[in-house]
Amino acid sequence: MIIVMHRGATEPEIQHITKHLTSRGVNVERTTGKQQTILTVIGGSSGNDIASMAAMPGVQEVVRVSSPYRLSARTGHPEDTVITMTDGTSIGGKAPAIVIAGPCSVESEDQLRRTAECIRKAGVRFMRGGAFKPRTSPYAFQGLGFDGLELLKKVSEEFGLFIVTEVMEPAHVPSIAEFTDIVQIGSRNMQNYPLLRQIGNIRKPVMLKRGASATVEEWLMAAEYILSGGNDKVILCERGIRTFEPTTRFTTDISAVPVVKKLSHLPILVDPSHGTGHREYVGSLARAAIASGADGIMIEVHPDPDRALSDGAQSLTFEQFEELMGELVRVGDAVNRPILVEPYHTTAQKTDRPVAVKSV
Ligand code: PEP
Numbered sequence: 001m002i003i004v005m006h007r008g009a010t011e012p013e014i015q016h017i018t019k020h021l022t023s024r025g026v027n028v029e030r031t032t033g034k035q036q037t038i039l040t041v042i043g044g045s046s047g048n049d050i051a052s053m054a055a056m057p058g059v060q061e062v063v064r065v066s067s068p069y070r071l072s073a074r075t076g077h078p079e080d081t082v083i084t085m086t087d088g089t090s091i092g093g094k095a096p097a098i099v100i101a102g103p104c105s106v107e108s109e110d111q112l113r114r115t116a117e118c119i120r121k122a123g124v125r126f127m128r129g130g131a132f133k134p135r136t137s138p139y140a141f142q143g144l145g146f147d148g149l150e151l152l153k154k155v156s157e158e159f160g161l162f163i164v165t166e167v168m169e170p171a172h173v174p175s176i177a178e179f180t181d182i183v184q185i186g187s188r189n190m191q192n193y194p195l196l197r198q199i200g201n202i203r204k205p206v207m208l209k210r211g212a213s214a215t216v217e218e219w220l221m222a223a224e225y226i227l228s229g230g231n232d233k234v235i236l237c238e239r240g241i242r243t244f245e246p247t248t249r250f251t252t253d254i255s256a257v258p259v260v261k262k263l264s265h266l267p268i269l270v271d272p273s274h275g276t277g278h279r280e281y282v283g284s285l286a287r288a289a290i291a292s293g294a295d296g297i298m299i300e301v302h303p304d305p306d307r308a309l310s311d312g313a314q315s316l317t318f319e320q321f322e323e324l325m326g327e328l329v330r331v332g333d334a335v336n337r338p339i340l341v342e343p344y345h346t347t348a349q350k351t352d353r354p355v356a357v358k359s360v
């Protein structure tokens with residue numbers, strides 16, 4: 001960081017700051033101009049340091065020159081992180097863009113099986129479904145819990161699908177990680193640091209959704225918690241941020257895709273279902289996400305959205321989803337980023353997950 005002292009800063013003030021920093025083991029280089037003194041600090045700066053330095057007597061301005069996140073930054077890790085699933089299916093880098101689809105909540109075996117069949121026939125390999133639901137109201141459906149996870153496991157094995165499901169409590173992390181292929185951290189828990197630390201201890205891929213009011217930097221700092229725990233399989237997911245615009249549930253921040261691609265090596269997905277909150281807008285934003293270079297998208301699909309126990313308004317019908325898949329393939333071709341579409345062979349069902357079917 002660079003500390004610019006006020007024109008009238010006194011020598012004791014400059015010395016005080018210099019001593020304060022050197023006592024913490026960082027190097028300070030002093031440049032004394034005719035009017036002002038500038039201190040260049042090398043090593044060990046953090047967000048807190050900057051705020052406390054800026055508050056010290058004699059300081060005019062503190063400028064940060066390096067990012068506070070290290071492991072999630074592209075500087076120092078120039079190549080894209082690619083997450084490889086157990087059958088070799090990859091997420092990120094130059095791998096085809098993935099589609100994760102499924103209901104907001106697991107509601108019943110019939111609902112899940114019908115959805116799994118629809119999405120698998122459309123070539124999808126990743127099924128989402130919430131068993132532990134972070135609902136705004138404590139009176140709303142909270143999910144089927146571990147029974148829901150059992151259903152996800154059963155149905156996903158039947159159709160050769162990878163599971164993506166949310167964990168909300170640190171104590172549940174080891175058991176949910178056993179059930180799922182990708183652990184989801186929801187928007188509301190993006191800054192739940194005990195949960196992030198627990199996720200850092202496992203070795204399963206994790207999809208970290210952006211907090212509705214989080215900046216990209218705060219999101220990458222959250223990823224840093226997981227990476228610094230030793231779990232390097234972090235996938236980011238833009239799911240819309242809170243803005244002043246009421247016509248959509250959230251504002252899908254498509255610009256986060258190129259911004260994150262520049263700042264970080266981690267794969268980034270977009271969730272236009274939560275990002276818009278209305279099924280009529282989901283297709284546009286899904287196509288925009290692929291065109292913007294996202295590594296995949298996550299879409300809510302339900303056999304009967306009007307009767308869904310959560311997020312029905314933003315869930316696509318089976319017909320809408322099939323149509324969207326065709327559109328995404330065409331957008332992917334146009335921007336030279338194919339969509340992962342794997343044919344569904346009924347004879348390949350019933351094997352232990354994963355069903356290794358070659359990409360087309
Ligand atoms: C979800 O994916 O079902 C969900 C609750 O999303 P978010 O955390 O983005 O609100």
Ligand code: MN
Binds near residue numbers: 104105300310311
């Ligand atoms: Mn939902």
